[in-house]
Amino acid sequence: IDELLAEGVKGKRVFVRADLNVPLAEGTITDDGRIRAVQPTIAKLAEAGARVIVASHLGRPKGAPEPAFSLAPAAARLGELLGTDVAFATDTVGSSAKETVAALTDGKVAVIENLRFNAGETSKDDAERGAFADQLAELADVYVGDGFGAVHRKHASVFDLPERLPHAAGQLIATEVGVLKKLTDEVKRPYVVVLGGAKVSDKLAVIDELLGKADRLLIGGGMAYTFLYAKGYEVGISLLQKDQVEKVKEYMARAESTGVELVLPVDILASTDFPDLKGKTPAEYTTVDADKIPADKEGLDIGPKTRELYASKIADAATVFWNGPLGVFEHPDYAGGTRAIAQALVDSDAFTVVGGGDSAAAVRTLGFDENAFGHISTGGGASLEYLEGKTLPGLAALEG
Numbered sequence: 001i002d003e004l005l006a007e008g009v010k011g012k013r014v015f016v017r018a019d020l021n022v023p024l025a026e027g028t029i030t031d032d033g034r035i036r037a038v039q040p041t042i043a044k045l046a047e048a049g050a051r052v053i054v055a056s057h058l059g060r061p062k063g064a065p066e067p068a069f070s071l072a073p074a075a076a077r078l079g080e081l082l083g084t085d086v087a088f089a090t091d092t093v094g095s096s097a098k099e100t101v102a103a104l105t106d107g108k109v110a111v112i113e114n115l116r117f118n119a120g121e122t123s124k125d126d127a128e129r130g131a132f133a134d135q136l137a138e139l140a141d142v143y144v145g146d147g148f149g150a151v152h153r154k155h156a157s158v159f160d161l162p163e164r165l166p167h168a169a170g171q172l173i174a175t176e177v178g179v180l181k182k183l184t185d186e187v188k189r190p191y192v193v194v195l196g197g198a199k200v201s202d203k204l205a206v207i208d209e210l211l212g213k214a215d216r217l218l219i220g221g222g223m224a225y226t227f228l229y230a231k232g233y234e235v236g237i238s239l240l241q242k243d244q245v246e247k248v249k250e251y252m253a254r255a256e257s258t259g260v261e262l263v264l265p266v267d268i269l270a271s272t273d274f275p276d277l278k279g280k281t282p283a284e285y286t287t288v289d290a291d292k293i294p295a296d297k298e299g300l301d302i303g304p305k306t307r308e309l310y311a312s313k314i315a316d317a318a319t320v321f322w323n324g325p326l327g328v329f330e331h332p333d334y335a336g337g338t339r340a341i342a343q344a345l346v347d348s349d350a351f352t353v354v355g356g357g358d359s360a361a362a363v364r365t366l367g368f369d370e371n372a373f374g375h376i377s378t379g380g381g382a383s384l385e386y387l388e389g390k391t392l393p394g395l396a397a398l399e400g
């Protein structure tokens with residue numbers, strides 16, 4: 001946005017597409033990382049006298065208003081962070097948005113309601129998306145794209161709107177892309193990638209790409225059981241994506257032939273029951289070797305031997321990228337694996353990048369200092385798709 005600021009934005013209506021998709025528990029924000037991440041861009045524009053219109057999605061409402069997905073709590077938090085009143089429009093392009101924007105004075109900020117309350121935002125139909133983008137364009141003079149977490153979505157506010165207005169990338173997008181470039185174009189080796197999270201199907205494309213880039217791939221979380229199963233182990237009632245087993249076998253063979261170290265858990269915390277995430281009552285589990293998960297139990301975290309093994313694989317890395325929790329970290333009894341990986345990143349001298357909403361939230365809720373990491377990305381799917389080498393609609397639109 002430096003060029004934009006140099007040209008002058010005083011009195012201009014600047015539309016900032018942010019990603020304020022923060023986790024909420026009964027209307028309370030449990031992690032405001034994404035709001036803090038975009039705050040500098042908004043503050044700079046406001047300081048320069050722009051009339052700032054902040055827009056975002058939250059959750060996945062189905063194209064109509066759903067109170068549980070209102071951006072009102074995020075708008076209030078943004079106001080607290082900025083230390084100023086932030087106006088809130090209760091619709092996206094209706095009378096409330098128009099009036100709120102018209103009432104903005106220089107240097108003031110307004111947030112409009114969840115963009116996904118309008119079906120045009122996520123429509124696969126170009127004309128429908130375009131029509132919504134036309135309406136959004138009427139609200140503003142200039143577009144600033146800074147919702148890094150959503151740049152992989154071909155949505156009206158991400159992809160179509162910048163076509164309709166003079167546009168620039170915000171500071172957050174510039175930082176995020178700068179960091180991810182270091183992992184793709186000029187990575188320092190050894191390059192170690194830790195992949196967790198529930199579903200292997202979400203990570204297939206990135207694993208495919210990383211088999212040609214990373215030196216070591218450490219696997220954990222729910223997706224590990226599909227790998228263990230592919231290796232011929234019984235996994236009890238653990239999360240298993242049977243339809244992905246052949247693909248995973250292919251990856252394991254490819255890793256072997258290309259010399260990429262693909263490391264799987266050697267021990268597991270297994271239980272007959274999924275833990276109580278609300279009351280957090282103590283869990284009952286046993287620690288078992290990864291090839292001895294009992295038939296009536298499911299794996300819920302990596303065990304102590306695996307934590308040590310993974311920490312040793314991280315210790316001599318020059319670059320580490322970590323995406324996805326290693327276990328059900330939301331319960332204290334199964335947070336140990338995720339905590340051990342976060343600690344290993346903190347202890348290493350490597351350039352460390354944490355990607356993905358869940359791992360970023362885990363790092364903060366487990367009490368780690370964000371500054372102890374090289375970079376904590378606000379993008380989950382977006383950072384993975386960037387690493388896959390895909391063209392991201394929201395970045396392409398800003399370049400055009």
Ligand code: 3PG
Pocket residue numbers: 019021059060149150153357379380381382
């Ligand atoms: C995210 O949480 O990864 C982004 O906000 C994108 O959300 P989406 O997956 O619902 O498009």
